[in-house]
Amino acid sequence: QVQLVESGGGSVQAGGSLRLSCAASGFSYSIYCMGWFRQAPGKEREGVATISTTAGSTYYVDSVKGRFTISRDSAKKMLYLQMNSLKSEDTAMYYCAALYSGVCSGIGTFPAGTYLGYWGQGTQVTVSS
Numbered sequence: 001q002v003q004l005v006e007s008g009g010g011s012v013q014a015g016g017s018l019r020l021s022c023a024a025s026g027f028s029y030s031i032y033c034m035g036w037f038r039q040a041p042g043k044e045r046e047g048v049a050t051i052s053t054t055a056g057s058t059y060y061v062d063s064v065k066g067r068f069t070i071s072r073d074s075a076k077k078m079l080y081l082q083m084n085s086l087k088s089e090d091t092a093m094y095y096c097a098a099l100y101s102g103v104c105s106g107i108g109t110f111p112a113g114t115y116l117g118y119w120g121q122g123t124q125v126t127v128s129s
Helices: none
Strands: 003-007 010-013 018-025 033-039 046-052 058-060 068-073 078-083 092-101 116-119 123-128
Touching: 003 092, 003 116, 018 033, 018 092, 018 123, 033 068, 033 078, 046 068, 046 078, 058 068
Parallel strands: 010 123
Antiparallel strands: 003 018, 018 078, 033 046, 033 092, 046 058, 068 078, 092 116, 092 123
């Protein structure tokens, strides 16, 4: 059973930075992609960024390209999301995901509901303008 624990959320002013971390355990061979998703109040969950567990290829939704960076430390079983130049519209609960179904490279194209896997409890990010 995969377990994911996020940390690093908080409140920041627009233009600031935060780094989210996700500690993973119980990894299985079926997990081929890991990612970050977010959900703002009253909105559907959306994909933010993914990274393939084999090649390490990264993918981003258009709204965060150039501002967010997803990375991993396989040895430590950690996933990260460096968020720079934060905007008020980035305010949301951010979830770490270990995926066994869905198109890793299709983040931002396919609905978040098409991605199946294990999810963390989430960490809140609030950006004030």
